[in-house]
Amino acid sequence: MEKLLRINMSAEGGPAVSVIPVGEYAGLGGRALTSAVVSKEVPPLAHPLGEDNKLVIAPGMLSGTIAAMSGRCSVGAKSPLTGGIKESNSGGQASQVLARLGYAAIILEGKPGENDLYKVFVNKDGVKVTRDNSLKMLGNYDLVEKMKGEHGDKIACVSIGPAGEMKMCAASVAFTDMELRPTRHAGRGGLGAVMGSKGVKVIVLDDTGTSHCAPKDPDKFKAANKTFVDGLRKHPVTGEGLPSFGTNILANVINEAGAYPTHNFLWGRFVGTSKISGETEAELEKARGGNPTHGCHRGCVIRCSGIFHDKDGHYLTKQPEYETVWAHGANCGIDNIDEIAMLDRLDDDYGLDTIEMGATIGVAMEAGIARFGDGQAAINLIREVGKGSALGRILGNGAAMTGRAFGVERVPVVKNQALPAYDPRAIQGIGVTYATSTMGADHTAGYAVATNILKVGGYVDPLKPEGQIELSRNLQIATAAIDSTGMCLFIAFAVMDQPETFQALLDLLSAFYGVNMTGDDVTALGKKVLTWEREFNAQAGLTKAQDRLPEFFRKELLPPHNVTFQVSDADLDKVFDW
Amino acid sequence: MTESNLAVPGAAGRLCLTVPADRVPCFFPLLQKGFVLGVPVGCPIRVLLRDGLGLTDEYIETRLQTVFLDGKPVDDIDGAFIRDGETLALAPAMPGLMGAMLRRGGFYAPMRSGITHRDDDNAAPRWIGEGRITMKLFGMALRELGPKLLERGIEVGAGDLSEVIRELPGDCREGLGDLEGLEGQARVTLRVTIAQEGKGTRD
Numbered sequence A: 001m002e003k004l005l006r007i008n009m010s011a012e013g014g015p016a017v018s019v020i021p022v023g024e025y026a027g028l029g030g031r032a033l034t035s036a037v038v039s040k041e042v043p044p045l046a047h048p049l050g051e052d053n054k055l056v057i058a059p060g061m062l063s064g065t066i067a068a069m070s071g072r073c074s075v076g077a078k079s080p081l082t083g084g085i086k087e088s089n090s091g092g093q094a095s096q097v098l099a100r101l102g103y104a105a106i107i108l109e110g111k112p113g114e115n116d117l118y119k120v121f122v123n124k125d126g127v128k129v130t131r132d133n134s135l136k137m138l139g140n141y142d143l144v145e146k147m148k149g150e151h152g153d154k155i156a157c158v159s160i161g162p163a164g165e166m167k168m169c170a171a172s173v174a175f176t177d178m179e180l181r182p183t184r185h186a187g188r189g190g191l192g193a194v195m196g197s198k199g200v201k202v203i204v205l206d207d208t209g210t211s212h213c214a215p216k217d218p219d220k221f222k223a224a225n226k227t228f229v230d231g232l233r234k235h236p237v238t239g240e241g242l243p244s245f246g247t248n249i250l251a252n253v254i255n256e257a258g259a260y261p262t263h264n265f266l267w268g269r270f271v272g273t274s275k276i277s278g279e280t281e282a283e284l285e286k287a288r289g290g291n292p293t294h295g296c297h298r299g300c301v302i303r304c305s306g307i308f309h310d311k312d313g314h315y316l317t318k319q320p321e322y323e324t325v326w327a328h329g330a331n332c333g334i335d336n337i338d339e340i341a342m343l344d345r346l347d348d349d350y351g352l353d354t355i356e357m358g359a360t361i362g363v364a365m366e367a368g369i370a371r372f373g374d375g376q377a378a379i380n381l382i383r384e385v386g387k388g389s390a391l392g393r394i395l396g397n398g399a400a401m402t403g404r405a406f407g408v409e410r411v412p413v414v415k416n417q418a419l420p421a422y423d424p425r426a427i428q429g430i431g432v433t434y435a436t437s438t439m440g441a442d443h444t445a446g447y448a449v450a451t452n453i454l455k456v457g458g459y460v461d462p463l464k465p466e467g468q469i470e471l472s473r474n475l476q477i478a479t480a481a482i483d484s485t486g487m488c489l490f491i492a493f494a495v496m497d498q499p500e501t502f503q504a505l506l507d508l509l510s511a512f513y514g515v516n517m518t519g520d521d522v523t524a525l526g527k528k529v530l531t532w533e534r535e536f537n538a539q540a541g542l543t544k545a546q547d548r549l550p551e552f553f554r555k556e557l558l559p560p561h562n563v564t565f566q567v568s569d570a571d572l573d574k575v576f577d578w
Numbered sequence B: 001m002t003e004s005n006l007a008v009p010g011a012a013g014r015l016c017l018t019v020p021a022d023r024v025p026c027f028f029p030l031l032q033k034g035f036v037l038g039v040p041v042g043c044p045i046r047v048l049l050r051d052g053l054g055l056t057d058e059y060i061e062t063r064l065q066t067v068f069l070d071g072k073p074v075d076d077i078d079g080a081f082i083r084d085g086e087t088l089a090l091a092p093a094m095p096g097l098m099g100a101m102l103r104r105g106g107f108y109a110p111m112r113s114g115i116t117h118r119d120d121d122n123a124a125p126r127w128i129g130e131g132r133i134t135m136k137l138f139g140m141a142l143r144e145l146g147p148k149l150l151e152r153g154i155e156v157g158a159g160d161l162s163e164v165i166r167e168l169p170g171d172c173r174e175g176l177g178d179l180e181g182l183e184g185q186a187r188v189t190l191r192v193t194i195a196q197e198g199k200g201t202r203d
């Protein structure tokens, strides 16, 4: 991964391609690289859809190697949704393929003068950018089929659907999975709209004739990978719970904790949870000939994903994951898993973030546009987005926009981005992360490695209120680092509980780069990334005033525990004091 | 788990079914939503799990790492007492930060301190003896404990049971006869005999 592919979409005479050495960004990957490029090269006050914004697609530091779980790909830019820096990452095949082609990142720059759409094709022989307006308004599924027809089935695609072309703030960037279906998405923050503003519909990657990225110390690397995989397989979460039930195994327990946002964050429990839980979903998938245990990319040994078939046993979509099932399910009062799966399919096809769209429909239901629990109405609303009707344009720009358009007060967003599936009144610690994350409300921002292993910030006294601030800070640091490696965050449990598995991760990095990486180095990387992001956001105009949860979380009691969010603003402002 | 049959006092109707092993998961939504069991109450949760359900300490330690009492995450199953009428939910370790926060005694437990079960929530049990609790099973606990509890007999809402039975595949419903009578009952004790092969029957 020694080169960068820059494509200037504003160049005279059409897009100009330059392949240059990675230079000052050497040794960075994933989120570290996307945030480095955006913070150094994008003027913070640039319009997110303007020519000065850049879309950066970067495989993780270990992507393209034989290391298990290393295929997450980061996408970064200034976000049209939050107005700040954004990194959103995705599974799928592209990260491995891009890394094997030798690219540390693809950077889309500028903006085409005409309203044309382009296809980018990258293989070992070079890069070709072609104007192709026949792709206009194709859904991701049809688009990928067309690419298969043109380039065969040994490709990986990174694409946008109609939502990205319409530059909607909920638009995602789609990544194809092992079956060459556009089911994986860098969903958060409207990065699909940035790709749409660059006029790029699809990037087709073909790594035929390339080989795995070679580590500096192959023997150490191989041994570390074996220890790492053994650790993942033996842990009950990564070796058993996630493969058996997927991420939606969380639905029942979050519901039991009274933290499962229901009817647009009105309640913390949903009466229909057992009908849409991961346990029920997995049994249904097995009964219909689908598969509840499936990887989103080659090299995943946890395999939290799955294949969802309709009632007739035909493929409909990938197994809708926890956030999606919650957003389109409990949050909208819908307890029909087939309707939720259809919403997931439509989101993937139009290229929409499922969390943002579920939250948006919840707000629309609150406004009386549809009835809570009416799955068919929710499907119709998503179709409006795909068509780009006036209503669809409002919805496709997210929950905050929809709340403003329809005068709704209870709008669950931070920095305009919809909250994920955990109510911060019941679980206060997650509220700290939602409020202060550089990314807007983001559950993955503080999702990862144990601070007691990394020893970031020393021992935290759990009995003190400021403990929550410390924990959130440390988690955000650790997550920023893990997001840079290309590792799936679901390694967290095994890494957290088993010191030898964490050491194996460090050994993988050390053996690949020929350095001696320690926990302190990982911490330093995470802090560096967060510092770049915070500085960019400050210059973009995001201040402490935006590091807050919406007012209703402090005012409205959340049943069944009847709690409000209690962490003070002064404490929230301490998160980044290090 | 012990093979003893704990009656479910107070349940109105009674339904005994024989279903093939591969159809047992059809009943799992009932176990997730909550079912009533007759168990010893007024004792610590661990005692209930060990003496009431026959689980070993090793199983409890390694497989039941997420425990809720009346919706509150429990950190200390030796210090938390269960009382008549309460709801106990059992699950293994769960993924993600949220799973880490909910895990009993976990490092991230402070992040959900606002809803944590505290000793003073029920420190002084008023009564020790047999009682009725609602139990919920999630994740692998559902697969591991669910079939045995179904065999032993659980009390569920008749409406919920009818819904599950309506959704059973046709071959499984064969022989169950007319279940309309269930609709008239508020609660039903369900006992499932797991047949190694063959069709479902109603005893």
Ligand code: SF4
Pocket (backbone or CB within 6 Å): A069, A091, A092, A294, A295, A296, A297, A300, A301, A302, A303, A304, A305, A488, A489, A490
């Ligand atoms: S664990 Fe799940 S999200 Fe992570 S790489 Fe595997 S399938 Fe993808």
